[in-house]
Amino acid sequence: MSRPSGTNLALGVWTTLVFVFLFAPIIVITIYSFNGGRLLTAWDGFSLHPFTAIVERPTVRHTVAVSLQTAVVAAILASALGTLAGMAMARFPGRWTGPFTLLLLLVSVTPEIVDGIALLPWFVTLGQDWSLVPFNNGYVRLIIGHSLFATAVVTYIVRARLVGLDASLEEASADLYARPVPTFFKVTLPLVGPAVLAGGLLAFTLSLDNTVISSFINVSGTTSWPVYVLSSVRSGLKPEIAAVSTILLVFTLLVLGLVARVLKRSGSSVTDTMAVA
Amino acid sequence: MRDEAHSRQAARRLPGFVLAVPAWLWLTVFFVVPFLQIAWFSLGEKPGMFGTHSNAVMSLDRYAEAFSPTFFTIFRATMWMSALGTVACLLVALPAAYFMALKVPAHRRGLMVALVMVPYWTSFLIRTIGWKVILSSEGALAGFLTDVGLIGDPHDLLNTRGAVLLGLIYNYLPLMILPLYVAFDRVDNALGEASKDLGAGRVRTFFQVTLPLARPGIIAGVVLVFIPMMGDYVTPAVLGGAKGTMVGSLIASQFLTAQNWALGSAMAVVLILLTMVVVVLAMALLWGVGWLVHRRSKLVIGTETVKTKKVAIA
Amino acid sequence: MNKPADENGDVRILASHAGARAIRRELSRRHFLSLAALVGAGAALSACGTGESGGAAAVEPGAGATGGPVEKTLSIYTWGDYDAPEVIEGFGKTGPKVSLDSYGSNEELISKLVAAKGTSGYDIVVPTGVYIPQLIENKIIVPFNKDLIPNIAKVDPQFLGQDWDPENKYSVCKDWGTTGFVYDTTVIKRDLVTWNDFIDAMQNEASGKTSLLEDPGDVAGLYFWANGIDWNTEDMADYDAYEAEAVKKWAPHIAGFDSYPGTGAMQQNTFALMQNWNGDARLGILEHKQPDRWKWVLAGPTTELWMDNWCIPAGAPHPEAAHAFIDYVLEPENSFREMDYIGYNTGALGIEEMAKERKVELPEMIFFTEEQLATMKNGAVNKAQDRRTEVYDKLKAAASA
Numbered sequence: 001m002s003r004p005s006g007t008n009l010a011l012g013v014w015t016t017l018v019f020v021f022l023f024a025p026i027i028v029i030t031i032y033s034f035n036g037g038r039l040l041t042a043w044d045g046f047s048l049h050p051f052t053a054i055v056e057r058p059t060v061r062h063t064v065a066v067s068l069q070t071a072v073v074a075a076i077l078a079s080a081l082g083t084l085a086g087m088a089m090a091r092f093p094g095r096w097t098g099p100f101t102l103l104l105l106l107v108s109v110t111p112e113i114v115d116g117i118a119l120l121p122w123f124v125t126l127g128q129d130w131s132l133v134p135f136n137n138g139y140v141r142l143i144i145g146h147s148l149f150a151t152a153v154v155t156y157i158v159r160a161r162l163v164g165l166d167a168s169l170e171e172a173s174a175d176l177y178a179r180p181v182p183t184f185f186k187v188t189l190p191l192v193g194p195a196v197l198a199g200g201l202l203a204f205t206l207s208l209d210n211t212v213i214s215s216f217i218n219v220s221g222t223t224s225w226p227v228y229v230l231s232s233v234r235s236g237l238k239p240e241i242a243a244v245s246t247i248l249l250v251f252t253l254l255v256l257g258l259v260a261r262v263l264k265r266s267g268s269s270v271t272d273t274m275a276v277a
Numbered sequence: 278m279r280d281e282a283h284s285r286q287a288a289r290r291l292p293g294f295v296l297a298v299p300a301w302l303w304l305t306v307f308f309v310v311p312f313l314q315i316a317w318f319s320l321g322e323k324p325g326m327f328g329t330h331s332n333a334v335m336s337l338d339r340y341a342e343a344f345s346p347t348f349f350t351i352f353r354a355t356m357w358m359s360a361l362g363t364v365a366c367l368l369v370a371l372p373a374a375y376f377m378a379l380k381v382p383a384h385r386r387g388l389m390v391a392l393v394m395v396p397y398w399t400s401f402l403i404r405t406i407g408w409k410v411i412l413s414s415e416g417a418l419a420g421f422l423t424d425v426g427l428i429g430d431p432h433d434l435l436n437t438r439g440a441v442l443l444g445l446i447y448n449y450l451p452l453m454i455l456p457l458y459v460a461f462d463r464v465d466n467a468l469g470e471a472s473k474d475l476g477a478g479r480v481r482t483f484f485q486v487t488l489p490l491a492r493p494g495i496i497a498g499v500v501l502v503f504i505p506m507m508g509d510y511v512t513p514a515v516l517g518g519a520k521g522t523m524v525g526s527l528i529a530s531q532f533l534t535a536q537n538w539a540l541g542s543a544m545a546v547v548l549i550l551l552t553m554v555v556v557v558l559a560m561a562l563l564w565g566v567g568w569l570v571h572r573r574s575k576l577v578i579g580t581e582t583v584k585t586k587k588v589a590i591a
Numbered sequence: 592m593n594k595p596a597d598e599n600g601d602v603r604i605l606a607s608h609a610g611a612r613a614i615r616r617e618l619s620r621r622h623f624l625s626l627a628a629l630v631g632a633g634a635a636l637s638a639c640g641t642g643e644s645g646g647a648a649a650v651e652p653g654a655g656a657t658g659g660p661v662e663k664t665l666s667i668y669t670w671g672d673y674d675a676p677e678v679i680e681g682f683g684k685t686g687p688k689v690s691l692d693s694y695g696s697n698e699e700l701i702s703k704l705v706a707a708k709g710t711s712g713y714d715i716v717v718p719t720g721v722y723i724p725q726l727i728e729n730k731i732i733v734p735f736n737k738d739l740i741p742n743i744a745k746v747d748p749q750f751l752g753q754d755w756d757p758e759n760k761y762s763v764c765k766d767w768g769t770t771g772f773v774y775d776t777t778v779i780k781r782d783l784v785t786w787n788d789f790i791d792a793m794q795n796e797a798s799g800k801t802s803l804l805e806d807p808g809d810v811a812g813l814y815f816w817a818n819g820i821d822w823n824t825e826d827m828a829d830y831d832a833y834e835a836e837a838v839k840k841w842a843p844h845i846a847g848f849d850s851y852p853g854t855g856a857m858q859q860n861t862f863a864l865m866q867n868w869n870g871d872a873r874l875g876i877l878e879h880k881q882p883d884r885w886k887w888v889l890a891g892p893t894t895e896l897w898m899d900n901w902c903i904p905a906g907a908p909h910p911e912a913a914h915a916f917i918d919y920v921l922e923p924e925n926s927f928r929e930m931d932y933i934g935y936n937t938g939a940l941g942i943e944e945m946a947k948e949r950k951v952e953l954p955e956m957i958f959f960t961e962e963q964l965a966t967m968k969n970g971a972v973n974k975a976q977d978r979r980t981e982v983y984d985k986l987k988a989a990a991s992a
Contacts, residue, residue, distance in 0.1 A: 007479060011376040018373040019392065022450065025407025026396045032410070041410055042858040042878035056676060059691045085300035092293020100297060102553075107308050108501065109552045111508030111525045114545045117532055118311035120706045128710055136710070144307050151300055153501060157456050160497035161463060194462050198390055198455040205397045205451065212511070215699050220666045220712035223692040226400035231671030231693035235933045236854035236874045237406070238672065245399040252395050256388055263384045326974060327725040329705075347981075347988045354991060406855070413859030432800065435861055436846045518802070518847030519990035527984055533698040534807050535980035 026249060033242035040237040050243035060228070060244060067208055067225040070139060074146040075204035081147070082154025082203075083196050087188060089155065090162035104152045116216030119145055123217060138222025145217050146207035153206065154199030161195035162188075319542035323535075330538035339543035348527060348544065355524040356555060358438075358513070359506035362445035366453040366502050367495070369446065374457035375487070379464065390458060393451050401448070405515045408447065412440060412516070436518030444516040445506055452505070453498040460494020461487070492567050499563070500556065507552045524548055653736025654903050656910035661686055665912040668692045668700065668713040670899070675932035678925050685919070687912040697722045704731045709906030714913040717765050720898040721808075721970045723755040732902040734760045739914035742921035750938035753898060754969040762900035763917065766935035769959070769967050770809055770895040773853060773872045773887050775800075778863035786817035786890045789864065790841070797864035798844040802856065804866050805848040807983035808970050809895065810837070813866060816893050823971045827978060834982045842989035854878075857885070868897075870934040873956035887956055889963055896967035930957065 033051075037044025054060055089097055119141075127135035134140050211226040218224065229241055317332060319339055324331035377389050396404065411418055412434040419431035434440060464487050488495075510525030528548065531541030664687055667674075671693035683689050694700045697719050704711055704726070718726060726732045737743065743751070743763055750764045772789050779796045783789060790813070793801040803810050808822075814833040815822040824830075849856060852865040853875025865872075869889070876885045901917045903910065919925060926939035927946070936942065936957050943958045951957070959967075 008376075008380055011372050011380060015373040015376045018369060018450075018454075021369075021447070022393065022396045024411060025404045025447075026399065028407040028410050029399070029403055037878055039854050039858060039874065039878045041406060041855065042880070044878065062690075063693075081300040081303055084296040088293050088296035092296070094294065096294060096297070100301060103301070103304055103309070105500070105504065105553060105556060106312070106549065107304060108504045109508060109549050109556075110308075110312065111510075111528055111545060111548070113525070113529045113532055114315055114508075114542075115308075115311075117538065117541075117702065118315045119307070120702060122307075122311040122314065124706045124708065124710075128708065148304065148308050149505070151304065153452070155300065156497040156501055157459055157494075160456055160493040161459050163493045195459045197387065198459050201391060201394050202451065202455055205394045208398050209401055211401060215695060216702060218692070219707075220668070220692055221690055226402065227695070228671050228693050229400040229402050231695040233402075233695070233851045233854070234670040235672050236851070236871065237402075241403060245403050248398060249395065252398060256391055256395075260385070260388050263388075323977070326972060326976065327728045329702075347985050350988050351991070409856065409861075410859065413861055415859050432861070435856075514848070517991075518849070519845045519987070522987040522991040526987070530807070530980055530984060533696060534983075535977050536698065536701075537977060537980075 029242045030246045033239055033246040035239040040239050040242055050239035053240045054243055063223050063225045063228040066222050070142040071204050071207035074143045074207040075200050078147045078150035078154050078203040079196055079200040081151045082199055083158050086155040086158025089159045104155055107148055107152045112212035116213040120216050138219040141217045142214055145213040146210050150203035150206050153202050157199040158192050158195045161192055315542045316546055318538050319546050321539045323537040323539050329536050339539050342540055343543040343547045351522060351527060352524045355507060358441060359503055362442055362506055363499055363503040365446050366450055370450060370453040370457050374454050375461050378458050378461035393454050397451060405512055408516055436520060438520050441513045441517030441521040444512040448512050449502045449506060452501045456494045456498040460491040464490045652734045654733045654907040654910035656736045656739055656914045658739055659911055661915050662909035662912045664688045665909050665916055666690050666713050667715045669717040673933060675928040678928050682916055682919050704904055711904060712908060713904050714907040714909045716902050716904050717899050718902060720753055720755045720900055721972050723762055727761055730905055732761050733905050736914060740918045742918045745921055745923055745940050747938050747940050762902045764938040765899045765901050766937045767898035768868045768870050768935045770868055771889040772866045773885050775863040775884060776886055777884055783888055786813055789890060790817055792864055793844050799846050800863035801845055802847040802849045802852045802862045802865045803845060805850040807979045810983055811979050812895055823973060825974045830978045830982060837986045838989045842986055845990045869956050873934050873953050877952055891966055893966050893968060896969055
């Protein structure tokens with residue numbers, strides 16, 4: 001920690017403003033989730049009705065559950081694939097990195113609607129024509145669909161973390177152990193920790209927010225939350241939609257607060273230990 | 278030292294390459310194969326009113342149709358909006374990511390990173406509605422800006438190019454902050470201190486030590502933000518109204534409204550190729566600039582002390 | 592498009608539904624690389640027979656429902672939040688557990704059903720009328736077993752026999768609506784009555800504060816309705832005239848393309864003039880802080896009548912439950928609840944009287960007179976679809992400049 005200074009203060013203020021910017025629309029939505037009216041954005045007095053209404057809506061709860069489950073698995077999957085690929089790109093570049101980079105670019109440049117249109121018949125071929133039953137499962141389809149761009153994201157971030165970073169640690173380790181596998185687990189993995197954490201979070205977020213691909217590939221029983229929200233505009237968005245967001249937000253903040261407490265007590269953190277490495 | 282490392286890496290190339298195989302396989306099976314199908318569709322045609330595509334007659338006619346003046350007008354506008362959005366994201370994210378990675382106590386960093394993502398854990402439509410309320414002509418913001426004289430009419434916030442840009446920045450900011458954070462995080466604070474102790478100013482240290490070290494992260498952030506922006510079309514349309522038409526919406530309207538998958542596929546292929554060209558050109562440019570900066574910093578610090586020379590090389 | 596099947600590169604085989612699926616599976620396995628067949632399979636199969644004669648062979652009527660015991664579950668694929676929860680719950684009490692899935696556009700629905708080739712797992716879908724010919728043609732929906740839906744008799748005949756399914760063999764009205772516009776009387780101080788007035792106001796008082804529906808058909812409709820041209824015209828000269836006017840004259844004045852301005856942007860007074868559907872406009876006015884500020888116009892001389900319809904997709908796993916549900920929801924009492932929840936007329940006989948008795952607000956925006964109904968016409972997906980989309984894209988490009 002450097003000494004406090006004008007620059008640091010300015011940076012702190014700027015960061016605070018960025019967070020205000022990030023949270024501004026969510027705060028508005030949180031306020032509107034206590035709207036007693038029929039429409040989300042038409043304020044008609046304070047009420048808790050939107051929250052009680054959710055209790056009577058099994059559909060809403062189910063879609064949120066679908067989204068959360070999918071996002072967790074998709075994030076783990078994308079993190080695993082992306083971390084390995086990113087490390088390979090940074091540490092073992094060769095003739096293969098060029099085409100692989102191109103593939104990653106291709107994945108990120110393809111508009112979601114194209115992914116959705118392309119994946120749907122492919123899943124049907126796999127699941128029905130080739131009788132690979134798992135591909136008829138809506139969760140499997142969503143997880144795969146969400147993992148594509150997310151894998152590219154994690155790969156970029158992990159690669160960016162490692163490339164050019166002093167490889168002497170790994171080399172020293174390789175000299176000592178003389179085998180790459182222990183080196184990988186004991187040295188390289190902790191080194192990429194923050195990148196995996198950041199990439200995994202992004203993958204989780206991207207999955208939770210995915211609308212276009214999901215709407216094309218889901219099957220009976222796996223409508224995800226964003227798809228439900230988007231399809232609800234036909235009959236006018238209700239404050240219940242905002243109430244679900246509020247509950248999710250409060251829950252997330254509670255969990256984060258709890259984590260913060262635990263970390264403070266223990267006096268160190270995951271990132272801390274990772275940063276040391 | 279570099280040569281030694283290389284020879285050692287060469288010995289380990291096989292296991293190294295293997296690490297990328299799972300991702301490669303995964304993307305091949307679930308991206309490349311379906312994508313080839315889209316490419317295949319683009320060579321066909323729309324068969325009659327109720328079909329979406331057919332490859333009975335193969336031709337490049339759909340490409341001729343895709344290269345329409347409408348497509349190019351909107352592509353150009355999309356490209357400039359995306360470029361502007363990417364630069365804006367970078368400028369907004371750079372100080373924040375730097376602060377989070379190097380100035381915040383270590384045990385709070387992970388939490389701050391998570392906090393960046395929290396607003397996105399709700400559906401994009403809900404966030405966009407939040408913005409619509411904030412930017413509405415009835416809102417406090419519009420009232421304030423009108424009173425201050427920054428805008429002439431409270432209606433000047435929503436459904437403008439500015440709103441499109443705001444939507445783009447907001448949606449893609451985390452994709453910029455996180456790679457930058459990860460890149461800054463690896464910059465050892467001690468290096469900066471050392472550089473300062475050696476007489477390099479704060480600003481000089483930032484530009485000559487920190488920034489070059491974070492360069493891979495900056496490139497990752499720029500790529501991660503610019504490329505998906507090119508294909509996005511929903512948020513800009515919701516906030517920017519008629520001003521928010523992006524090239525992705527043309528593709529979507531072919532797949533959806535016109536149900537002409539052949540033309541939609543051709544447009545998608547054209548968009549992808551054009552975007553790749555733009556990205557490759559931009560990366561070459563960035564790399565060139567970065568190389569110059571990198572080279573300069575190496576020279577400057579290198580002449581001052583042997584100890585920090587290692588920094589520059591790393 | 593009754594073109595020969597072999598044009599698709601597929602074999603012409605007439606077989607039972609299940610048999611066809613097995614054969615197709617075998618074929619696709621062999622011709623895995625002819626990926627076009629994957630989605631095209633539906634279209635290829637439909638080309639086997641021409642309409643009804645072939646339909647009997649390839650499609651089980653009523654998806655096999657014969658009035659046997661109702662299954663334990665029912666899966667409905669519909670627009671989000673489109674049914675009254677108490678109606679769904681009420682049906683659940685009769686036995687089947689209802690699960691709802693949502694889509695946001697007809698195209699999502701169609702793509703999914705076509706690709707799934709009868710294995711989507713849904714029992715009921717709710718497409719908009721203009722898409723029904725395509726769904727029938729591609730054998731995506733199956734005819735009802737009408738014996739199991741006696742309550743069709745309780746639907747107002749005015750809303751039966753629409754252009755897309757004249758005998759209601761495949762579909763029955765879920766609800767219907769029309770297109771008009773709403774304007775802000777504090778901005779536009781004169782009376783607007785027709786689509787011509789709309790176009791005029793758009794270029795004057797409401798310039799930069801006008802929204803059009805996000806639908807190429809309705810935007811084209813605006814021009815055709817105003818100029819007394821059939822909005823299903825296939826005469827390309829009409830589209831040239833429309834393009835010239837829209838791209839040159841309208842584009843600079845359009846602030847947004849929004850299909851639901853009433854329940855969204857209108858609440859913040861973002862637009863002063865909005866082309867929109869009656870249900871969305873009604874809710875928008877009802878919920879606005881100053882309802883008197885807004886005026887709804889069912890514009891003339893002609894306009895649209897659109898309808899969402901209950902249909903049963905091919906391969907529905909629970910056909911008995913599907914028929915039972917459709918019959919249940921057409922019961923006037925349930926139909927009323929649906930109407931009250933979503934604000935669109937469900938077309939049940941006597942529903943208007945019920946609405947008056949129970950004091951439903953703004954009934955004139957749900958129920959229309961015979962004369963008004965006479966000005967409304969179904970749209971159609973026809974040869975001009977590509978051209979419609981093209982002009983719409985050009986208009987969007989010009990408006991964003």
